[in-house]
Amino acid sequence: MTDMTTEQVHDVTVNVNGVPRTATVPARRLLSDFLRHDLELTGTHVGCEHGVCGACTVLLDGKPMRSCLMFAVTAQDHRITTVEGLCDAPDARPCATGERMNPAQQAFAECHGLQCGFCTPGFLTTVTAYLEENPSPSQEEAREAISGNLCRCTGYQNIVKSVLRAAEIRTERLEENAGESA
Amino acid sequence: MTTQMFGAPIRRKEDPRLVTGGGRYLDDLGQHALAAAFVRSPHAHARITDIDVTDAVDVEGVVAIYTWEDLPGKVAEPLPLLIPHPTLTHGRTGYALARDEVNHVGEPIVMVVASDRYAAEDACQRIRVDYEMLPVVVGIENARDGEHLVHEDAPGNVAAHMVQQNGDVEAALAKAKHTLTLDLSIERSACMPMEGKGVYARWNDEDGELRIYSSTQTTTGVRAAVAAKLELPLAKVECIAPDVGGGFGVKIMHPWPEEVLVPWAARLLKREVKWAEDRREHFISSAHERGQLQTVTVGFDDEGRVLGLDVKFWHDNGAYTPYGIIVPIITSTQLLGPYKPGAYRCEFRSLYTNTVLVTPYRGAGRPQGVFAMERTMDAIADYLGIDRAEVRSRNFILPEEMPYDHGLLFQDGRPLKYDSGDFPASLDKLKKLVGWDDFEAYRAQAELEGRKVGLGIGCYVEGTGVGPYEGGHIVIETSGRVNVATGLTTQGQGHQTAFAQIVAEELGVRLEDVHVTTGDTRKMGYAVGTFASRAAVMSGNAIALATRNVKAKALRIAADALEVDEEDLEIVDGVVQVKGAPTTSMPLGTVAVLSNPLRYAFDDAAKAATQFAGTFDPDKPPVAEDEEPGLEGRDFYSPTQATFANGMHAAIVETDPVTAEITILRYCVIHDCGTMINPMIVEGQVHGGVAQGVGGALYERMAYDESGQLLNASLMDFLMPYASEVPHVEADHLETPSPLNPLGIKGAGEAGCIPVSAVIASAIEDAEGFPITSMPISPVELWELRQRHEAGEIPSLRHPHPAPDPSNTQEPTR
Numbered sequence: 001m002t003d004m005t006t007e008q009v010h011d012v013t014v015n016v017n018g019v020p021r022t023a024t025v026p027a028r029r030l031l032s033d034f035l036r037h038d039l040e041l042t043g044t045h046v047g048c049e050h051g052v053c054g055a056c057t058v059l060l061d062g063k064p065m066r067s068c069l070m071f072a073v074t075a076q077d078h079r080i081t082t083v084e085g086l087c088d089a090p091d092a093r094p095c096a097t098g099e100r101m102n103p104a105q106q107a108f109a110e111c112h113g114l115q116c117g118f119c120t121p122g123f124l125t126t127v128t129a130y131l132e133e134n135p136s137p138s139q140e141e142a143r144e145a146i147s148g149n150l151c152r153c154t155g156y157q158n159i160v161k162s163v164l165r166a167a168e169i170r171t172e173r174l175e176e177n178a179g180e181s182a
Numbered sequence: 183m184t185t186q187m188f189g190a191p192i193r194r195k196e197d198p199r200l201v202t203g204g205g206r207y208l209d210d211l212g213q214h215a216l217a218a219a220f221v222r223s224p225h226a227h228a229r230i231t232d233i234d235v236t237d238a239v240d241v242e243g244v245v246a247i248y249t250w251e252d253l254p255g256k257v258a259e260p261l262p263l264l265i266p267h268p269t270l271t272h273g274r275t276g277y278a279l280a281r282d283e284v285n286h287v288g289e290p291i292v293m294v295v296a297s298d299r300y301a302a303e304d305a306c307q308r309i310r311v312d313y314e315m316l317p318v319v320v321g322i323e324n325a326r327d328g329e330h331l332v333h334e335d336a337p338g339n340v341a342a343h344m345v346q347q348n349g350d351v352e353a354a355l356a357k358a359k360h361t362l363t364l365d366l367s368i369e370r371s372a373c374m375p376m377e378g379k380g381v382y383a384r385w386n387d388e389d390g391e392l393r394i395y396s397s398t399q400t401t402t403g404v405r406a407a408v409a410a411k412l413e414l415p416l417a418k419v420e421c422i423a424p425d426v427g428g429g430f431g432v433k434i435m436h437p438w439p440e441e442v443l444v445p446w447a448a449r450l451l452k453r454e455v456k457w458a459e460d461r462r463e464h465f466i467s468s469a470h471e472r473g474q475l476q477t478v479t480v481g482f483d484d485e486g487r488v489l490g491l492d493v494k495f496w497h498d499n500g501a502y503t504p505y506g507i508i509v510p511i512i513t514s515t516q517l518l519g520p521y522k523p524g525a526y527r528c529e530f531r532s533l534y535t536n537t538v539l540v541t542p543y544r545g546a547g548r549p550q551g552v553f554a555m556e557r558t559m560d561a562i563a564d565y566l567g568i569d570r571a572e573v574r575s576r577n578f579i580l581p582e583e584m585p586y587d588h589g590l591l592f593q594d595g596r597p598l599k600y601d602s603g604d605f606p607a608s609l610d611k612l613k614k615l616v617g618w619d620d621f622e623a624y625r626a627q628a629e630l631e632g633r634k635v636g637l638g639i640g641c642y643v644e645g646t647g648v649g650p651y652e653g654g655h656i657v658i659e660t661s662g663r664v665n666v667a668t669g670l671t672t673q674g675q676g677h678q679t680a681f682a683q684i685v686a687e688e689l690g691v692r693l694e695d696v697h698v699t700t701g702d703t704r705k706m707g708y709a710v711g712t713f714a715s716r717a718a719v720m721s722g723n724a725i726a727l728a729t730r731n732v733k734a735k736a737l738r739i740a741a742d743a744l745e746v747d748e749e750d751l752e753i754v755d756g757v758v759q760v761k762g763a764p765t766t767s768m769p770l771g772t773v774a775v776l777s778n779p780l781r782y783a784f785d786d787a788a789k790a791a792t793q794f795a796g797t798f799d800p801d802k803p804p805v806a807e808d809e810e811p812g813l814e815g816r817d818f819y820s821p822t823q824a825t826f827a828n829g830m831h832a833a834i835v836e837t838d839p840v841t842a843e844i845t846i847l848r849y850c851v852i853h854d855c856g857t858m859i860n861p862m863i864v865e866g867q868v869h870g871g872v873a874q875g876v877g878g879a880l881y882e883r884m885a886y887d888e889s890g891q892l893l894n895a896s897l898m899d900f901l902m903p904y905a906s907e908v909p910h911v912e913a914d915h916l917e918t919p920s921p922l923n924p925l926g927i928k929g930a931g932e933a934g935c936i937p938v939s940a941v942i943a944s945a946i947e948d949a950e951g952f953p954i955t956s957m958p959i960s961p962v963e964l965w966e967l968r969q970r971h972e973a974g975e976i977p978s979l980r981h982p983h984p985a986p987d988p989s990n991t992q993e994p995t996r
Contacts, residue, residue: 007242026300028300029300036209036210037213037298040213041203042203042205042206042207042209042210042213043202043203043204043205044203045207045376045377045427046209047376047377047461047897048461048896048897049460049461050461050896050897050898052896052897052898053376053897055376082203083201083202083203084202084203086202086203087202087203095198097198097694098198099198099199099202099204100202101198101201101202105201105202108197108201109193109194109197109198109201110193112193112194112862112863112865112866114197114200114201114674115428115674115675115676115866115870116375116376116377116425116426116427116428116673116674117196117197117200117201117205117425117427117674118205118207118375118376118377118425118427118428118674119376119427120200120201120205121203124201143905143906144905144906146905147904147905147906148904149904149905150376150897150902150904151376151905152374152375152376152428152430152870152873152874152902153376153428153674153866153870154866154869154870154873155866155868155869155870155871155872155873155874155908155911155934156869156873156904156905156908157869157908157910157911158866158869159905160905
């Protein structure tokens with residue numbers, strides 16, 4: 001049996017939501033726990049701890065990644081975006097209630113794309129990355145795009161609707177931004 | 183004029199916070215608390231002979247290790263049996279930590295408290311428990327044969343035996359021209375919310391006060407249970423449900439062992455302690471539902487009218503019965519659906535098995551009951567060669583027969599009496615929506631293309647809004663902010679929006695000025711909980727009543743100050759004004775200042791209010807007799823009986839002729855929950871319910887092996903539907919308001935999932951041409967049924983394939 005009475009620790013520095021963050025953690029600290037408990041960014045949720053439910057999905061250098069399947073040390077020097085960071089995306093805008101929201105966040109709130117909201121951060125990061133790849137998905141493509149995330153509340157119907165609406169909002173904002181910079 | 187709030191599909195107030203990472207779920211709290219982890223039994227039935235923690239105490243970060251022997255007083259006693267029932271003659275509950283015997287895999291035996299969860303789990307790994315194995319009882323058949331016993335003092339493994347009856351069933355069956363007997367079964371599934379359970383406790387040693395946060399569906403229940411166990415005055419215990427990541431029933435059970443142990447350890451250690459359940463723990467130590475075997479005998483006439491219905495079923499209640507026998511009681515009553523059963527008898531036995539306990543899961547016993555009844559309706563239709571929808575309509579309770587009393591007792595101990603509903607109208611809508619009358623043409627076309635399709639139908643009635651009561655509390659601040667509290671909890675149902683809509687409409691204020699708190703015993707100590715589709719009915723009406731009280735008071739005070747008759751006043755967008763002459767007005771906030779005759783002009787609102795101070799009478803007290811300061815009101819709603827929502831679903835499925843893969847092509851819902859507060863939220867509830875129903879019909883089962891090991895205790899192996907498995911739901915509503923409550927509301931939380939297994943079974947049966955009697959059904963199982971059907975082991979349906987054989991007069995058994 002390995003000696004568990006003393007555990008080696010490492011300084012881990014990760015750029016999280018545009019800010020370099022450092023914490024001293026054991027090698028086995030999961031990225032999800034690092035974000036939630038060491039950095040206190042609790043927006044990222046853990047639903048299964050084995051990569052199946054997608055609730056803990058964050059963006060690693062812009063690509064969706066299950067944070068419960070990565071060790072914090074392996075994220076060293078990488079760029080992580082959590083749900084909190086989506087509000088700082090270039091296409092995020094203040095909504096009627098004052099919060100800044102990116103297109104996916106805005107669309108989920110508009111289309112009743114969430115009920116308890118626990119799985120929602122994982123959907124939002126997944127959808128945000130997906131729309132970079134496919135800016136105007138069909139309904140079938142939207143359904144496929146979210147088919148790696150579990151939701152127990154919504155029956156997915158309004159999430160599919162939210163993905164399509166997010167694409168619309170995103171396109172509108174890109175056009176507005178292009179207009180402003182022209 | 184104020185925009186209409188009640189009945190409008192208003193966007194949820196809670197969403198901006200939840201989509202931006204501002205949710206606060208249980209594990210988001212107490213970041214610096216100590217963490218608890220548990221050694222749980224790896225065996226389904228065993229005696230504990232020794233526990234050795236020696237190797238664990240040195241693990242860095244370990245603070246404490248507890249076994250049953252460390253537990254004092256009431257903490258060491260068995261957990262409470264929450265809902266006793268006279269027929270539950272052998273109720274049994276476990277201990278917070280196992281005493282000397284374990285009865286299912288996952289039962290907690292040792293609690294470790296450490297600096298973090300990693301350290302706590304390290305220590306758990308080093309604890310050695312010795313066991314003496316006992317014979318294991320898994321599955322209803324094994325429990326029923328009684329060869330081995332789960333509890334030595336529960337003969338035949340029978341926890342409860344109950345019979346309810348209305349009329350002489352034997353005579354009715356003997357007289358009936360036709361009888362059929364069906365043997366049916368339905369599997370275990372589980373609520374499986376995305377957030378597991380969790381408890382976080384803070385002990386305040388200076389004040390001798392305990393605060394518990396729990397991801398519960400009933401904070402008042404947890405508070406009372408913990409106060410009793412820890413022998414603390416109720417007034418010294420607070421319980422708060424923060425954001426809760428789904429419940430679906432499993433979080434109504436309480437106290438869970440951890441809800442007792444974590445607060446107990448927090449007090450003992452004078453440290454904050456937290457436990458957040460992981461997914462494996464949720465599978466093996468939370469609760470499941472659904473498992474039943476059923477035998478239905480029905481007698482009917484040539485028209486398909488049911489004359490007598492005799493139902494026997496066996497219910498798997500798992501290892502303990504802390505939540506009583508609510509589930510099988512609901513099955514035995516709600517089985518009747520929208521129909522008149524003639525003479526009815528239902529007899530059930532609730533049986534112990536060495537598997538995790540069974541408590542209500544969304545639908546709570548109804549999916550099983552509806553499965554029994556709807557399979558019976560299809561069997562009658564098939565037997566007589568009558569259209570399945572037609573047979574149903576011939577048995578419907580008609581609108582003019584409402585209220586309809588079944589002569590039975592419902593789960594709340596009150597009469598099973600339907601308040602309202604229009605079943606023929608619902609069926610008519612459903613048939614149009616799904617294209618019932620055009621289906622044979624569609625089937626013929628599909629057959630030409632080599633495709634097998636089937637149409638299924640299922641109807642249900644759901645008792646919702648059970649009592650005993652809920653309360654509403656409302657305070658209007660001098661700023662005009664309206665604070666509303668109700669004691670029941672929220673797990674994603676949008677209560678902060680729906681209840682705010684009620685207040686905004688009743689009071690005449692803007693939605694954004696209404697702030698709703700749920701599930702916080704500091705704000706409302708009297709409450710029951712969120713289950714049985716009761717929140718909108720119970721708290722909705724209580725809040726409406728409380729709002730009416732406070733509005734009456736506001737108008738009385740404003741009338742005084744404005745020197746007008748209160749009858750002439752109205753409130754629009756938070757301003758009290760004279761009807762038709764809105765220049766004579768004052769903000770509701772100002773009325774709040776006037777209602778509280780302080781002498782301090784502490785802010786501008788208070789200063790402004792002085793202009794309305796009027797002439798005061800030195801002979802009268804500033805606050806009149808029987809009056810209280812402040813614009814504050816509280817009221818409770820307590821109904822005489824449950825409301826009864828209803829609905830009907832239809833689905834078209836396709837079964838692959840080679841692989842037997844089952845695809846739902848269309849799913850249609852007609853739903854009647856009385857008056858809707860927010861149709862968008864109601865539809866969301868229906869969508870989610872159908873998705874869970876589809877899981878139960880096609881994918882989810884708890885795969886226990888014969889030694890009581892759950893073989894699929896992960897989301898990798900337990901198949902919960904993703905977006906790729908859930909059909910688009912086409913939903914339409916009928917609103918038959920409940921005459922029982924001021925708002926005409928019935929509950930909507932569970933409806934979506936109730937008939938799904940029945941509907942899918944009906945559709946597969948229709949596609950395949952042989953009976954489907956067991957759910958869920960996988961492609962492999964369907965394929966095997968096909969083989970057995972081809973081998974002549976399973977009879978064909980008589981209708982529509984093949985046509986009935988007029989020479990065969992023998993009564994078939996299915």
